[in-house]
Amino acid sequence: MEDLKELKKVEQLADQCMKCGFCSFFCPVYQEDKIETSVARGKNYLVKQVLQGKQEFTDEMGTIIGKCLLCKRCVANCPSKTQIDRVVVAARAQMVKNKGLGFIKNFAFRKVMSNRKAFGRYVKMARAFQWMMPTTEGTIRHLPDFLKALGQGRNIPSMAKTFLRDQVKPVYKPANGQKAKMKVGFFMGCAMDFVFPDIGLKIIDVLTKHGVEVVVPEEQNCCGAAIYFSGDFETGRMLAEKNIKAFKDFDYVVTGCGTCSSTLKDYQKYLPDTEDQKKRYEEFEKKIKDSTEFLIDVLKIPPEEFKLKKEFEGKTATWHDPCHLVRYQNIKDQPRAILKALKGLKYVEMANADGCCGMGGSFSVYHYDLTKKIADKKMNGIKATGADIVVTACPGCMINLTDHILRSKMPQKVYHFLELVE
Amino acid sequence: MIKEAIITDLQRIVGKENTLTSPEALKAYSYDGTTSWIEEPDVVVFPTSAKEISEIMKLANAEKIPVTPRGGGTNVSGGSVPIQKGIVLCTTKMNKVVRIDKENLSATVEPGVVLQDLTMMLMKEGLFFPPDPQSFLGATLGGIIAENAGGPACVKYGVTKQYILGIEVVLPTGEIVNLGGRTLKNVVGYDLLHIFISSEGTLGVITKAELKLRPLPQARKTTMVVYDDVSKAGEGVFRVLENGVIPNKIELLDNWVINRIEEMMPMGLPKDADAVLLFECDGIPEAVEKETEKIVEITKQFGAVDVRIAKDQAEADKYWLARRAGFAAVFGKAKTVMAEDVTVPRGKIPDLIKICKDLAKKHNVEIVVLGHAGDGNLHPAVLTDITNKEHYDRAVKAMDGIIEGAVELGGVLSGEHGIGLEKQKFFSKITDPVVVNMMKNIKKLFDPNNIMNPGKIWD
Numbered sequence: 065m066e067d068l069k070e071l072k073k074v075e076q077l078a079d080q081c082m083k084c085g086f087c088s089f090f091c092p093v094y095q096e097d098k099i100e101t102s103v104a105r106g107k108n109y110l111v112k113q114v115l116q117g118k119q120e121f122t123d124e125m126g127t128i129i130g131k132c133l134l135c136k137r138c139v140a141n142c143p144s145k146t147q148i149d150r151v152v153v154a155a156r157a158q159m160v161k162n163k164g165l166g167f168i169k170n171f172a173f174r175k176v177m178s179n180r181k182a183f184g185r186y187v188k189m190a191r192a193f194q195w196m197m198p199t200t201e202g203t204i205r206h207l208p209d210f211l212k213a214l215g216q217g218r219n220i221p222s223m224a225k226t227f228l229r230d231q232v233k234p235v236y237k238p239a240n241g242q243k244a245k246m247k248v249g250f251f252m253g254c255a256m257d258f259v260f261p262d263i264g265l266k267i268i269d270v271l272t273k274h275g276v277e278v279v280v281p282e283e284q285n286c287c288g289a290a291i292y293f294s295g296d297f298e299t300g301r302m303l304a305e306k307n308i309k310a311f312k313d314f315d316y317v318v319t320g321c322g323t324c325s326s327t328l329k330d331y332q333k334y335l336p337d338t339e340d341q342k343k344r345y346e347e348f349e350k351k352i353k354d355s356t357e358f359l360i361d362v363l364k365i366p367p368e369e370f371k372l373k374k375e376f377e378g379k380t381a382t383w384h385d386p387c388h389l390v391r392y393q394n395i396k397d398q399p400r401a402i403l404k405a406l407k408g409l410k411y412v413e414m415a416n417a418d419g420c421c422g423m424g425g426s427f428s429v430y431h432y433d434l435t436k437k438i439a440d441k442k443m444n445g446i447k448a449t450g451a452d453i454v455v456t457a458c459p460g461c462m463i464n465l466t467d468h469i470l471r472s473k474m475p476q477k478v479y480h481f482l483e484l485v486e
Numbered sequence: 487m488i489k490e491a492i493i494t495d496l497q498r499i500v501g502k503e504n505t506l507t508s509p510e511a512l513k514a515y516s517y518d519g520t521t522s523w524i525e526e527p528d529v530v531v532f533p534t535s536a537k538e539i540s541e542i543m544k545l546a547n548a549e550k551i552p553v554t555p556r557g558g559g560t561n562v563s564g565g566s567v568p569i570q571k572g573i574v575l576c577t578t579k580m581n582k583v584v585r586i587d588k589e590n591l592s593a594t595v596e597p598g599v600v601l602q603d604l605t606m607m608l609m610k611e612g613l614f615f616p617p618d619p620q621s622f623l624g625a626t627l628g629g630i631i632a633e634n635a636g637g638p639a640c641v642k643y644g645v646t647k648q649y650i651l652g653i654e655v656v657l658p659t660g661e662i663v664n665l666g667g668r669t670l671k672n673v674v675g676y677d678l679l680h681i682f683i684s685s686e687g688t689l690g691v692i693t694k695a696e697l698k699l700r701p702l703p704q705a706r707k708t709t710m711v712v713y714d715d716v717s718k719a720g721e722g723v724f725r726v727l728e729n730g731v732i733p734n735k736i737e738l739l740d741n742w743v744i745n746r747i748e749e750m751m752p753m754g755l756p757k758d759a760d761a762v763l764l765f766e767c768d769g770i771p772e773a774v775e776k777e778t779e780k781i782v783e784i785t786k787q788f789g790a791v792d793v794r795i796a797k798d799q800a801e802a803d804k805y806w807l808a809r810r811a812g813f814a815a816v817f818g819k820a821k822t823v824m825a826e827d828v829t830v831p832r833g834k835i836p837d838l839i840k841i842c843k844d845l846a847k848k849h850n851v852e853i854v855v856l857g858h859a860g861d862g863n864l865h866p867a868v869l870t871d872i873t874n875k876e877h878y879d880r881a882v883k884a885m886d887g888i889i890e891g892a893v894e895l896g897g898v899l900s901g902e903h904g905i906g907l908e909k910q911k912f913f914s915k916i917t918d919p920v921v922v923n924m925m926k927n928i929k930k931l932f933d934p935n936n937i938m939n940p941g942k943i944w945d
C-alpha cells in the first residue's frame with residue numbers, strides 16, 4: 065500500500081463531490097478538451113480511487129492532476145462546495161513524496177527558487193544571455209532555461225536591469241513628514257522583484273503617501289506558490305518558515321501580488337503537517353493583506369481620494385480578476401471601487417472579468433497550447449470592452465495577458481492598478 | 487477485453503487523439519451522476535461526425551461489441567454507464583450549434599451541445615428552448631433527447647418530446663437516417679422520431695436534432711408561498727391550476743430541505759415552514775402581473791400562511807438558487823441517497839406526500855421531498871448508508887413502498903430520469919409483460935445484435 069498521508073487529509077473534501085457534472089461548464093480546461101479526466105469531477109474521482117487503493121500514481125495520473133489551473137472556477141460554482149484545488153494539490157504533494165520531484169520535471173523549484181540569492185544570480189545570468197535569444201515584438205524577449213517556464217515562443221518581459229531587492233531601502237518613513245499611522249512589512253514577491261521592480265517601488269510610494277511606514281525585510285523569500293502548488297510541500301514548508309520569521313515583528317504584511325497574498329494566507333490550508341504548524345500558519349494568515357484590500361479595508365481610504373496619473377487621462381480601462389484575488393480571497397469590489405472613482409478614467413466591466421487568463425503557474429509551461437486557447441477567450445472579452453488598458457493586481461496575470469495581447473496583435477497595455485494612481 | 491486490432495480500427499476512424507484507452511481515462515468514463523453504478527469501458531471514442539459514428543457502429547455490429555452513447559454523463563439512472571464494457575461513444579466533441587432559424591423558431595444542433603451554451607446563444611436572439619432540466623450546466627442535447635428530460639418549466643411548456651421536430655440518427659447497424667423534419671406538422675407514416683425520445687441510447691446514436699424554440703418571455707415574476715402543512719402545499723398546486731393560472735414553474739421544498747439550504751447558504755427562507763411552494767409566471771408583463779395576483783389570492787384562500795412576491799429579479803434569483811441548491815443539500819447529508827423520480831397526477835400530490843411521511847415513520851428513516859410539484863414529479867429521497875446493511879434494508883423497503891404507493895395513485899415510476907440500471911427492478915414489476923415484450927421486439931428490430939447500450943431498461 066502506498067503512503068497516502070497527505071491525501072488522507074483531504075479525503076473528506078473529496079467525498080463532498082456528488083458527481084453532478086456542473087463543474088464541466090466552468091472548468092476552462094474541460095471547456096477546451098472536453099475530456100472527463102480534465103474536469104473537477106474526473107480528477108476528484110481518480111484521486112478517490114487512489115485513496116481506495118484502486119489507482120496508482122502512474123505518469124498518466126501525474127499528467128491528469130497536473131492539468132489543472134487551480135483557478136477554482138469549479139469550486140466557486142459547485143453546489144456541494146467540493147474543494148478540488150485542495151484535493152489536486154494534496155495529490156500532487158503525495159505524488160512528489162512517493163515518486164520524487166521528477167514528475168513535475170522541474171527541479172528548478174527546489175534547487176533554485178528556494179534559495180533567494182541563488183535565484184537572483186540565476187536570473188541575472190539568464191539576463192546576461194538574453195542577447196543570444198531571438199527578439200520578438202517590442203520590448204519583449206525570450207528568456208533561457210528556468211524561465212523557459214515562461215518561454216516556449218512566448219512574449220515575456222525582459223528581466224529588470226536592477227532587481228527590486230537591490231533598489232529598496234530597508235525602511236521607508238511616511239511621506240511629507242507625516243506621523244506613521246501604521247508600520248507594515250512589504251512582501252516583494254518574485255515577479256515584482258525580478259520583472260516589475262518599478263511597480264514594487266510604486267506600491268511602497270503609495271503606502272508612504274498614505275501615512276504608512278514600510279519596512280522591507282531582507283530575509284524574505286519566494287511565497288512558494290509555484291512550489292507548493294506543484295506538490296513540493298517540503299520546500300513549501302521551508303519557505304513558509306522563512307517568511308514567517310522574516311515578518312514576525314509586523315501586524316500587517318502587504319504585497320502587490322495577488323498570487324503572493326493568497327499563497328501566504330493559504331499556508332494554513334495546504335501545508336500544515338502538525339498542530340503547531342497549523343497554529344502558526346493561521347496566525348500568519350491574519351497578517352497578510354493584498355494591496356487592494358489593505359488600502360480599502362484596513363486603511364479605509366475613500367476611493368475618491370485616489371488621483372489618476374496624467375498619462376492615463378481620457379483612457380478607458382477594464383479590470384481582470386486574478387483567480388487568486390477573486391476566488392481565493394473574495395477580493396473583487398475593492399479594486400473596482402478605486403478604478404470607478406478615478407476621475408478622468410472611463411471604466412468598463414468585462415463580461416468574463418473573472419475568467420482565468422490561462423496562466424495557472426506551471427500549467428502554462430506544460431500545456432501552452434491549452435493556455436493559448438483559454439487566453440483567447442479572455443482576449444475576446446477584452447476586445448469587446450473597447451478598453452485601451454487592462455488593469456489587474458497580479459504580476460503573473462500581467463505577464464500572461466501581455467503575452468497573449470501581443471500574440472493577438474491587440475493594442476492594449478496591461479497595468480497594475482496602483483500604476484494608475486498618483 | 488476487446489482486441490488490439492479493434493482499437494487500431496477505431497483510431498483509424500476517429501483519430502488517435504480521439505481514442506482513449508489509458509486505465510485512468512477508462513475509470514473516468516465508468517460513472518454517471520448516480521452513486522451506485524460503476525463499470526469501465528474498454529475504450530472511449532470521441533467521434534466528430536455522423537459518418538465516423540456510422541463506421542464505428544458497423545465495426546461494433548460486425549464484432550458484436552457493446553456501444554454506450556454518452557453526453558455529459560449527468561443522468562441519474564446509470565444510463566451512460568457501460569455496464570457490459572465495450573465502447574463508450576462520447577459526443578462532447580460534436581458540440582456545434584449548426585443554425586438558429588429565427589423565422590421558423592427552430593435551431594439545428596449537434597448532440598454534444600450543452601444546454602446552457604445553447605440557452606446563452608438563443609438569448610442573444612431573443613429565443614429559448616423551453617425544456618429546462620436542472621442539470622443544464624452539464625447535460626447535452628443528445629442526453630436530453632435520449633432521456634426526454636424536463637424541468638420545472640414543464641408545467642406550462644411541457645417536456646423535451648414536445649420540442650423536437652426531427653433528428654438524424656445512426657442506427658446500430660450503421661445506417662444514417664433522418665426522422666421527423668423541420669416542420670411543425672408531420673404525419674408521414676409511423677412516428678418513429680418519438681421512439682427515439684426517451685430511448686436512453688438503446689436504439690441508436692442521435693447525431694443531429696432540429697429543435698422547436700419559443701420567443702423569450704418579456705417578463706417573469708416569482709412568488710414564494712409558505713405553508714404550515716406540506717399536504718396543503720400539495721393542494722395549493724392544483725388549486726392554482728384549476729383556477730385558470732398556468733405558471734411556468736411550481737416547485738416544492740419541504741421543511742428538511744429548507745433548513746439544510748439555510749445551513750448551506752442563509753438566504754432568509756422561513757425555517758419553521760412545513761413547506762414552501764415557489765411559483766414563477768412568465769409572459770407579457772400585464773399577464774404576469776395579473777397571474778401573480780391571482781396566485782396570491784388563491785393560495786391564501788387555500789391555507790397558505792404567508793405569501794411573498796419577489797420584488798426584483800435579484801430576489802427571485804435567490805429563491806431559484808435555493809431550489810437548485812436543494813439537490814446538493816440532500817446529497818451532502820447522507821452517505822447514500824436514494825433519490826426517486828416518481829410522478830403522480832397532480833391532484834394526488836398530497837396523498838403521495840402523506841405516503842412518504844407514513845413510510846418514514848414506519849421504517850424509521852429520513853425521507854425528504856423536493857420536486858417539480860407543478861407536474862406531479864416529486865423526488866422523494868431516502869437518506870441512508872449503503873455500508874450499514876440494516877439501515878439500508880429499511881431504506882430499500884421505504885423506497886419500494888413509495889413506488890408502490892405512487893403507482894397505486896395512478897402514477898409512474900419515472901418522470902424524467904429514465905429507467906437505465908437504477909429502476910429495472912421496478913420496471914419489470916409494474917409494466918405489463920405484453921408491453922415489455924413489444925418494447926423488446928422494437929429493440930430487436932433496430933438492434934439485432936443487441937450492441938446498443940445493452941443491459942439497460944430491462945434485465
Ligand SMILES: Cc1cc2nc3c(=O)[nH]c(=O)nc-3n(C[C@H](O)[C@H](O)[C@H](O)COP(=O)(O)OP(=O)(O)OC[C@H]3O[C@@H](n4cnc5c(N)ncnc54)[C@H](O)[C@@H]3O)c2cc1C
Binds near residue numbers: 686687
Ligand atoms: C443535479 C442533477 C439535476 C438533474 N435535474 C434533472 C431535471 O430537472 N430533469 C431531468 O429530466 N433530468 C435531470 N437530471 C438528469 C440528467 O441530467 C438528464 O437525464 C440529462 O438529460 C442527461 O444528459 P447528459 O448529456 O448528461 O446524458 P448522459 O448522462 O451522458 O446520457 C444519458 C442517456 O442518454 C444516452 N445518450 C446520450 N447521448 C446520446 C446520443 N447522442 N444519442 C443517443 N443516446 C444518447 C446515454 O446512453 C444515456 O442512456 C439531473 C441530473 C443531475 C445530476
Ligand code: SF4
Binds near residue numbers: 085088105138146
Ligand atoms: S465537483 Fe462539485 S460541481 Fe463537480 S461534479 Fe462534484 S459536486 Fe458536481
Ligand code: SF4
Binds near residue numbers: 090
Ligand atoms: S481548478 Fe480550474 S482548472 Fe482545475 S478543475 Fe477546477 S475549474 Fe478546472
